[in-house]
Amino acid sequence: MRKAGIRDKVGLILMSAASFMPLASLKASRLDRGSPFFLWDLPPEGLLIIGSLLALILLSGVAYARFGRDIGRYLSPRILWSLMPAALIAAVSAAGAGSTAPEGARLGLGAGFWLLCAASLILTGRDGVPNSALLAAGASLALCAYLGLMDDLSIYRELVSRRTVFLSEVANHMKLAVLSAFAATVPGVLLGYWCHVSPKARRWVMGFINLMQVIPTLSLLGLIMLPLSYLSRQLPVLADLGIRGIGFAPAFIALGLYCLLPVTANTLAGFSGVDRKALFSADAMGMTGRQKLIRIQAPLAFPVIFSGIRTALSQNIGNATIAGLVGGGGMGTLIFLGLSQAAPDLVLLGALPVILMALLLDGFLGYLEKRVRMAVLHTDD
Amino acid sequence: MAPALCEEMRKAQIAIMLLLLAFSVFGFGYVEGLYLKFAPQRAKIVERTPFFVLALQHLAIALVPTALALAVALLTGCALHLAANDELKSLFISASSLGETFPSVAIIALSVPLLGYGNLPCMLALFIYALLPVLRNTITGLSQVQKGVTEAAKGMGMNDLQRLLKIELPLAAPIIAAGLKVALIINISAATLGASVGAGGLGVTIISGIRTYDTLLVIKGTLPVLLMALIADALLAPVSRKLD
Amino acid sequence: MISIKDLYKSYDGNEVLHGVSLDVAPGELMVLIGPSGCGKSTLLKCINRMVNFDSGTIHVGGRDVRQYREEVLRRGIGYCIQEVGLFPHMSVYENIATVPRLLKWPEPKIRERAAELTGIGGLPAGYLTKYPRQLSGGEAQRVGVLRALASDPPVLLMDEPFGAVDPLNREKLQKEFLRIQTELKKTVIFVTHDVDEAILLADRITLMDKGKVVAIDKPVGLEALLDDGFVGGFLGLEYPLRLLKRYEVGELELCDVDEGALDKDAGAVQISPETTLKDLLSMMIRSDKDYIQVRKPDGRYCRMGLEDIKWLLHYAKR
Numbered sequence: 001m002r003k004a005g006i007r008d009k010v011g012l013i014l015m016s017a018a019s020f021m022p023l024a025s026l027k028a029s030r031l032d033r034g035s036p037f038f039l040w041d042l043p044p045e046g047l048l049i050i051g052s053l054l055a056l057i058l059l060s061g062v063a064y065a066r067f068g069r070d071i072g073r074y075l076s077p078r079i080l081w082s083l084m085p086a087a088l089i090a091a092v093s094a095a096g097a098g099s100t101a102p103e104g105a106r107l108g109l110g111a112g113f114w115l116l117c118a119a120s121l122i123l124t125g126r127d128g129v130p131n132s133a134l135l136a137a138g139a140s141l142a143l144c145a146y147l148g149l150m151d152d153l154s155i156y157r158e159l160v161s162r163r164t165v166f167l168s169e170v171a172n173h174m175k176l177a178v179l180s181a182f183a184a185t186v187p188g189v190l191l192g193y194w195c196h197v198s199p200k201a202r203r204w205v206m207g208f209i210n211l212m213q214v215i216p217t218l219s220l221l222g223l224i225m226l227p228l229s230y231l232s233r234q235l236p237v238l239a240d241l242g243i244r245g246i247g248f249a250p251a252f253i254a255l256g257l258y259c260l261l262p263v264t265a266n267t268l269a270g271f272s273g274v275d276r277k278a279l280f281s282a283d284a285m286g287m288t289g290r291q292k293l294i295r296i297q298a299p300l301a302f303p304v305i306f307s308g309i310r311t312a313l314s315q316n317i318g319n320a321t322i323a324g325l326v327g328g329g330g331m332g333t334l335i336f337l338g339l340s341q342a343a344p345d346l347v348l349l350g351a352l353p354v355i356l357m358a359l360l361l362d363g364f365l366g367y368l369e370k371r372v373r374m375a376v377l378h379t380d381d
Numbered sequence: 382m383a384p385a386l387c388e389e390m391r392k393a394q395i396a397i398m399l400l401l402l403a404f405s406v407f408g409f410g411y412v413e414g415l416y417l418k419f420a421p422q423r424a425k426i427v428e429r430t431p432f433f434v435l436a437l438q439h440l441a442i443a444l445v446p447t448a449l450a451l452a453v454a455l456l457t458g459c460a461l462h463l464a465a466n467d468e469l470k471s472l473f474i475s476a477s478s479l480g481e482t483f484p485s486v487a488i489i490a491l492s493v494p495l496l497g498y499g500n501l502p503c504m505l506a507l508f509i510y511a512l513l514p515v516l517r518n519t520i521t522g523l524s525q526v527q528k529g530v531t532e533a534a535k536g537m538g539m540n541d542l543q544r545l546l547k548i549e550l551p552l553a554a555p556i557i558a559a560g561l562k563v564a565l566i567i568n569i570s571a572a573t574l575g576a577s578v579g580a581g582g583l584g585v586t587i588i589s590g591i592r593t594y595d596t597l598l599v600i601k602g603t604l605p606v607l608l609m610a611l612i613a614d615a616l617l618a619p620v621s622r623k624l625d
Numbered sequence: 626m627i628s629i630k631d632l633y634k635s636y637d638g639n640e641v642l643h644g645v646s647l648d649v650a651p652g653e654l655m656v657l658i659g660p661s662g663c664g665k666s667t668l669l670k671c672i673n674r675m676v677n678f679d680s681g682t683i684h685v686g687g688r689d690v691r692q693y694r695e696e697v698l699r700r701g702i703g704y705c706i707q708e709v710g711l712f713p714h715m716s717v718y719e720n721i722a723t724v725p726r727l728l729k730w731p732e733p734k735i736r737e738r739a740a741e742l743t744g745i746g747g748l749p750a751g752y753l754t755k756y757p758r759q760l761s762g763g764e765a766q767r768v769g770v771l772r773a774l775a776s777d778p779p780v781l782l783m784d785e786p787f788g789a790v791d792p793l794n795r796e797k798l799q800k801e802f803l804r805i806q807t808e809l810k811k812t813v814i815f816v817t818h819d820v821d822e823a824i825l826l827a828d829r830i831t832l833m834d835k836g837k838v839v840a841i842d843k844p845v846g847l848e849a850l851l852d853d854g855f856v857g858g859f860l861g862l863e864y865p866l867r868l869l870k871r872y873e874v875g876e877l878e879l880c881d882v883d884e885g886a887l888d889k890d891a892g893a894v895q896i897s898p899e900t901t902l903k904d905l906l907s908m909m910i911r912s913d914k915d916y917i918q919v920r921k922p923d924g925r926y927c928r929m930g931l932e933d934i935k936w937l938l939h940y941a942k943r
Contacts, residue, residue, distance in 0.1 A: 291727070
């Protein structure tokens with residue numbers, strides 16, 4: 001067995017603690033809180049599935065210790081851990097099939113399930129979660145869905161019954177978050193550059209933008225709604241373009257305003273952080289102001305500006321949820337509907353993808369940021 | 382500017398903001414009355430809870446989880462520091478930066494199935510949200526104390542605990558305070574979201590303002606939140622400013 | 626080549642340059658030296674108009690610098706500073722190519738020039754693709770000098786270019802630069818506060834204090850002024866000793882002695898062409914005799930006393 005790091009210990013401790021939490025609950029209807037059941041309540045088939053996966057992991061670990069290498073590229077213990085969520089779902093669905101619950105009953109996944117999944121994800125890697133493990137987890141879950149093992153899960157039922165809405169809201173959410181962040185990029189960069197050039201502007205602009213950041217998302221939405229609906233009543237052109245007091249437009253504007261801070265602040269930091277000596281050299285070599293801006297300042301500031309855009313996009317994914325309150329679409333629509341109907345699975349169906357999107361986007365942009373930094377500054381690390 | 386004068390100005394600023402806060406909580410009726418003279422058709426909203434109670438609720442929802450988070454983060458951070466296990470520290474740091482990627486609305490929404498509606502799910506989410514930056518800053522702040530300083534303390538015969546309490550914590554205080562400031566400001570503003578899961582607080586006013594297209598109501602709910610955040614910022618500024 | 630007349634410059638009422646006049650001949654290496662705050666750096670920056678002077682004139686190549694557009698003037702003058710200021714996002718090649726590109730040289734010509742420069746600067750050709758972050762301090766400084774030379778400007782301004790390099794590397798860089806300078810014969814103004822560096826490099830030294838020129842002379846000539854309070858204080862009373870370091874035995878003719886005439890017990894020290902008069906003097910102080918015997922690079926021997934060294938110095942000064 002590979003030397004167990006602290007990460008593995010934490011994963012295993014978390015896993016054993018999670019084993020004593022309710023794995024899932026059997027619910028008679030959508031709004032029922034249901035009766036919880038535990039790992040040891042699983043029928044023999046369920047225990048067999050989980051047990052055989054654990055045995056396989058143990059086996060590959062022993063084989064590694066024996067031969068000093070993995071028996072197959074994808075048969076390393078770390079990758080095998082990523083199959084755990086799928087195995088748990090299969091086991092839970094076996095429990096559902098074996099129960100004598102009435103037709104229409106469903107299985108809600110419990111805290112034990114989520115924690116076991118988190119623990120097994122921790123166990124998949126030494127530093128982060130490797131891409132191969134994410135791929136394996138995704139593929140095994142897709143296979144579960146294909147085999148019909150998820151049919152009894154309440155969240156899956158919720159997904160199936162709202163498939164079209166779900167997909168269009170995911171698209172809306174992304175559209176709202178990404179477009180507003182991009183829309184804020186140009187003014188943000190310009191403002192940041194202005195702040196860099198003029199210290200007087202810096203005081204006012206940064207003060208204003210900082211203040212804007214303190215305004216709660218909800219309030220900003222509320223404050224934008226009225227002037228906007230007034231404008232659209234006065235200018236029918238705007239109304240024809242779909243710009244109204246509620247819906248996409250106010251959410252778009254509010255999110256864009258929130259994105260200004262990270263973009264502006266990072267642009268300012270990027271430009272002020274440009275090596276003074278390099279600027280001096282550029283002057284001394286006879287570059288004009290514009291040449292200096294294009295050849296020296298802009299490339300050197302770009303990684304920092306990009307990291308600001310990354311922050312803006314990541315926070316936007318979360319903030320875009322609020323749009324659901326003003327009919328702006330996005331996952332917030334599902335979440336707030338779920339909250340008002342007291343349907344936890346609908347809330348879950350709205351919130352989980354938001355978290356997933358935020359994580360994936362942040363990871364992807366973090367990777368891009370690293371590449372940008374390397375491409376511009378040629379750091380070896 | 383002279384530091385003493387600066388300090389006086391800060392105190393004056395805080396005092397003015399406190400007065401404004403008091404006015405925005407208790408005296409906003411005058412503004413509304415003024416407004417009604419010009420726009421008498423405005424629908425009268427029946428307040429189920431008095432406005433100052435909402436403001437107090439808001440403070441409680443924002444402050445209690447932050448204070449708890451500060452305590453937990455300090456204890457955990459110090460324990461981790463005493464354990465001197467770099468791997469464990471980096472695990473906590475990466476976990477908290479991962480956690481900060483989780484959107485606050487999602488966390489609030491997800492605590493509902495766990496804790497039901499009301500103040501509790503909101504406070505849980507805000508607790509988690511405050512815990513992460515403060516914990517991360519505590520860990521990094523404690524480990525960033527200059528090696529020479531800790532060596533000198535060791536050489537003087539201080540034990541681990543004495544070193545932690547007398548040397549390392551005071552030196553790490555600005556960084557911890559900076560984390561606390563971020564957490565506090567975020568929480569004061571995010572506490573408005575609690576209204577969507579049945580919690581009290583000023584979010585109630587803001588949301589009813591949104592639902593009835595009443596900008597004045599939105600402003601009424603927003604002003605105290607804004608002032609609270611600014612006061613928190615000004616209060617914690619001197620501690621975290623020692624950073625530079 | 627460079628002619629400065631009656632230059633005045635003040636910052637917020639503080640006079641930094643107070644009527645400075647200076648002429649530098651083509652191909653001459655002029656060192657500006659003086660205590661910090663004497664205005665030597667400011668004077669240098671006035672020449673390529675990084676600093677705008679209040680009154681007076683500066684002519685470079687016979688033309689008033691104020692007639693040029695700032696950028697055009699700077700592109701024609703090589704400039705090299707202590708902090709190097711390489712562009713971190715550009716490779717060594719791109720750094721060197723900056724001014725040629727500003728001057729719109731065709732790319733093949735720039736490539737040719739870069740290859741030539743690496744030869745001159747003693748950098749391996751592979752260095753052109755490296756990035757500033759991957760260079761040591763000495764290498765970065767070398768690239769800084771090459772970058773200043775890139776467009777083959779007739780005039781080179783250097784502001785303590787080797788000041789931040791460690792002593793061992795500094796000496797190496799100085800010698801290398803001297804070699805390049807004897808080869809290329811640029812008109813150089815070199816600012817430093819290091820007396821040894823000035824002695825080693827300078828054709829002439831301009832000593833400045835409080836915004837004024839105190840003395841302009843060859844390194845040897847300054848010896849005569851040591852009785853002046855400020856000059857003696859700044860250059861130090863050991864200035865004549867330091868001066869010895871400027872002369873290498875390779876440039877001087879040492880007399881020969883037959884092997885038979887040597888004192889067999891005293892032994893002989895092997896010297897190289899780079900051995901300086903100062904080294905010879907040190908050897909003599911170390912030995913317990915009042916003369917030393919050396920084995921010259923050509924294999925012959927020489928026997929020298931204090932008188933001989935003094936005579937050599939007189940000879941060198943001429």
